[in-house]
Amino acid sequence: MAETLVKKFVVTRFDPDKDEAPRTESYEVPCHPDWKVLDALNHIKDEIDGSLAHRWSCRMSVCGSCGMNVNGQPTLTCKKAVSDLPDTVEVTPLANFPVVRDLVVELDGFMEKLKSVKPWIIRAKEKAVEEGPMRQSQAELEEFKQFSMCINCMLCYAACPVVANEPEFLGPAAIALGHRYSVDSRDEGAAERNEIFRGEGTVFACSYANECSEVCPKHVDPAAAVNQAKFNAVIDWAAGLVLPRGGKE
């Protein structure tokens, strides 16, 4: 039987009913060598302190629920092996988000931003069912496929230094998911989204730290999406200046 590794987990705790501010608590956890950080957190909750609050669901890097800062790095805790970490592991809630309790952050702000970029297919006129499906070539699919792999884990927001300073900034995932539809051949809403991208939460707030792409567990490359969205927003704005009726058909 494999030897267990005893690791010290320093975990942020915050009870909105009792605590004025977040504090830390330490736990000695006997970890199996093949455990992930999430297994250790579940062990703490099941065996040591049942009051610990943390989000998780699929345990296979698909649902995006278990994002936390592990030793300062935004990480999916179901993906990070404890054996890759030093003897002391610091687990804190995702940076740049208000904290609801312990390791659970407030996601409503993101949901508002996501909704504002209209992440769905917009059609000027819906195609009737009798007209058959909307066909899309493999090349057209490749144009947006990468951006559709986002699992809304929020690691990109936790890594972005602009999000920390500018509350209006739409942020990496919301822009990537809006851009995903703008470059979809079935969509006709790019002009609407370009206006949003130039608006209050402007994509131009991004100063290309590239941290979002560095931490993305699904290799979505949100920095590419944000900067492509900037390019499209400028082309769209310039076309509006020189084309008749602002380029609107």
Add this chain to the structure above:
Amino acid sequence: MADAHPHAMAPTRPGKTRTAPPQRPPQFPMGGRYLAYTAFGWTGLIYLLLGFLVIEAVWALGDGAAAWQEQLLRYEHPVYIAFHVLALASVVFVGVRFFRLFPKAQPPRIGPAKPPPQSLIHGTLYAVWVGATVVFGAILAGGLF
């Protein structure tokens, strides 16, 4: 960890539960990969100072040949030389950073046209940069014009 903006990622209408304020990424601004990002921000100050130097040089040119010669002598001061080395390093740093971003910032298509492969964009950017440096170097050395 330092506090982020108090409204960072907060919903428009606060929820019923009291929340703890958002914190900045713990390694910001000088730790890990953030160091390059912070250095990128600081290069703005160097360009500002460089702008003042350009204005000063134009001013000296306007004051006649003697003032311009005096200005050229001032450029030989070690502080000026050190600053120009720093400015050159800043330009190279920002150039490389921008060249890394530019290829992937291209939209999948502009109208019916598709951008060329990223490697070609990358290569062209560096080729233009080297070419422009050679041409300007030749002009400054008196080899051209």
